[in-house]
Amino acid sequence: MDIKMDIKMGIGALAKRTRCKVETIRYYEQTGLMPNPPRSSGGHRVYGDGHLKRLSFIRKARTLGFSMDNIKSLLALMEADHLSCGEVAEKAELHLKDVRQRIQALQNMEQTLSLTLADCHRGSNPECAIIDFFTQDADDD
Amino acid sequence: MDIKMDIKMGIGALAKRTRCKVETIRYYEQTGLMPNPPRSSGGHRVYGDGHLKRLSFIRKARTLGFSMDNIKSLLALMEADHLSCGEVAEKAELHLKDVRQRIQALQNMEQTLSLTLADCHRGSNPECAIIDFFTQDADDD
DNA sequence: CTATATATCTATAGTCACTAGAGATATAAG
């Protein structure tokens, strides 16, 4: 009759299932991103299905680059009675903009680095592109 | 006869010319990335051309994503008697690899986010792609 | 010159998102 009761697990098991360090889970609890779970008689944290879901969400959002603060408000929005996905989408869109800017910046880096490296002849040449590049100052203000 | 003597400037001027905050300059000094400069009679830091060059280098390398530790060793390499650009290039190449990986990761994010957002119909639809997306847990281990 | 405004000084604490360690207790496996 217990084909699918809610799983109970310790912090280690939760950590394994979410690929999240134990310390990080406790840290999330401390900052309010995760709720205080019930405890065993000996004081160990006991987690259930809901915790697993919530932490999975948090980890997914974090690897997508959302800040903890952002995630906190996303969770709050999604927990409102009627899921107001409009507001969630708005936040996600803002974040997407930010991600795109970061890609741009990194691609600029990549260009500069790879071009500079291409011009470097590994010490055989007295005037080396890398050293030169770094040594010049861009003085325009 | 003083057509081009070495400029002397305070920390504020140096900050302006390198677009680097005053506090950051002092922080770099504290961590050993910048040397202790000479002081005025009243104890204010006095910088010259060399400091400007060094700080420009540091800022450029930082915006290229090099870590402070990395920059420290780059500077050490470049200050060796004979500029051994081979080692500098080696470090730069390693870093380039890292930059490329970060671009990849961000592009994955971008994909996921923009696809998910494209499927969201702003609350008009009861089953929203964003909410769905975040709510599913990827359980593969 | 003085009076004021601005710049700089030191030292300390805060940020974000974790990560690491010490030392004590709980639970699981043999």
Next chain:
DNA sequence: CTTATATCTCTAGTGACTATAGATATATAG
């Protein structure tokens, strides 16, 4: 029951800054 492993709390450290408070120095105006 003994041991091994897991978990507990609390504190401090990371990187690269940023911010604050309160004191002193320098630049500018009159």
